[in-house]
Amino acid sequence: MSPADRHRIHPVTDSPMKRILPIIGLIAVLLIVGTVGFGMITGKGPIECLYLSVITLMTVGYREPEPIEEGGMIFVIVYLLSGAGTFMYLITSIGRWIVSDQVRHALEQRRMQQTINNMSEHLIVCGCGQMGEIICRQLVNQNRQFVVIENSLDRIQELCIPESWAYLHGDATDDGMLQRAGLARAGGLAAVLSSDADNLYVFLSANMDNQPLAIVARAAEESAARKLRQFGARHVINPYQAGAVRMARLMLHSGLENLMEIVDGHHADLELAEFPVPAGGPLEGKAISESSLPERGLTVIAIRRANGERQMPVGGGDQLHAGDSILVVGQQDAVQQFLAETPAPSS
Structure with missing residues (x-):
């Protein structure tokens, strides 16, 4: 699809884990400092000193260590004010980031749905594995609008968002997901999920509207391919068979290489x-x-x-x-x- 037709998404430059790890590290440093400090003050063992550090930071069930001298009191005051304040700020920051990510994700999904609602005669790609990715790149080369339905959020973040592809995060076998992808207005659908059973289900769901829709389905097993054809599928692709046939043709007729590159869109x-x-x-x-x-x-x-x-x-x-x-x-x-x-x- 053209840049004007694509839904532009700003890729996430830092994941939540990358933001949380420094916070976890800082909390660990505070606990270590507290454990060492209480150990020097009280002379108690590391477990009890760690316990004192935790309840001081959490401000829950706090009791001051006994015996404690003036220097120890100063340490407790400084540690309690700085450590507890820092700890509460970090916990609040984590909560705020989690909520903001959820809100941002919800807004992004709403914008994406509006983009898909404006599409017509577009193509739906169910599954964005290796085959799905190749299909999408071919559609981009042909300036065709399309929507990806992918269940893996990691796959969406590593491929769909950086490539600015319209997508829906969910299960393509869900009838509601196909409707959200604009099945009634679509010009074609590719069922390239990893499971043959899921591809058969997607094909049957897409055919329920009885509309003229070009559907291409992946079937790794011949038994699944036969079932798809029995239910009326005209275009069933076995990736292993197709690849093996091409390799055999290239061995037997090497002059076909240029023609096959044209057919596959590699020329x-x-x-x-x-x-x-x-x-x-x-x-x-x-x-x-x-x-x-x-x-x-x-x-x-x-x-x-x-x-x-x-x-x-x-x-x-x-x-x-x-x-x-x-x-x-x-x-x-x-x-x-x-x-x-x-x-x-x-x-």
Whole structure:
């Protein structure tokens, strides 16, 4: 998504633990000073002196050590005033930081929800593991709006916030979470959670609205992939199978490397994209050679007809009709410009 469309978030530069550790260290120093001081005054053992230090700082059940001389009294006065005051200030600071973090988190979630509510035809990525991260980066390269649903707060803080990605912290298998992500307005969804069962549940939940939604689901086990297809999933990806097939193809046909880089989006200049042919659009009723595609440097490599039939290879004399979709390859700028100029098909 473009910088204007992104929800800008200021990453947290210091975690609560980093702020609390110095306070814990200072409390430990106060206890050590008190233990040593009371030991010098009373000559008692370290455990009893530590006990005296704790009740002095906490101002609970305090009793002065016996016997105590004038020098000891001065130490107790100074330690009680400075130590107890410092201790209470530190405890108050911890409470204030905890409350402020909760308030800031609540406000951040509210702003994030408002940003998501303004999205339309965006994509929803359920899970931000390795596959989810790669998907998100591909969507960023394509300037597409998207929302990440991730259950791990650590993953959100280390990836989503620094990258300024719109996100929701929660369980993607929760129907309410999908609704908060704008499922009714979304243009597509990727279910790439670590559990095949969770991906199946997300797919079924997303299909309950009976809306035309492009859903891609991850399935590490073939049994899960079969179940997804039985329930109507058209796009099921087994990451291990897909990776192994690609490696085999590269070994058998090394010349396919450049083409596969284009398909995977790793080629810096070329891009592969699918375009609809809407009724009344500039491509309807025209042969490929008569359209503006060749002069734009876009090559049609496949046509998916309105009835679902696929045509490949494609010739210059093949005509395009409303409801068709074309798969083209060309320079990234040319593809993006044509995509921006192509009207969306009427519903």
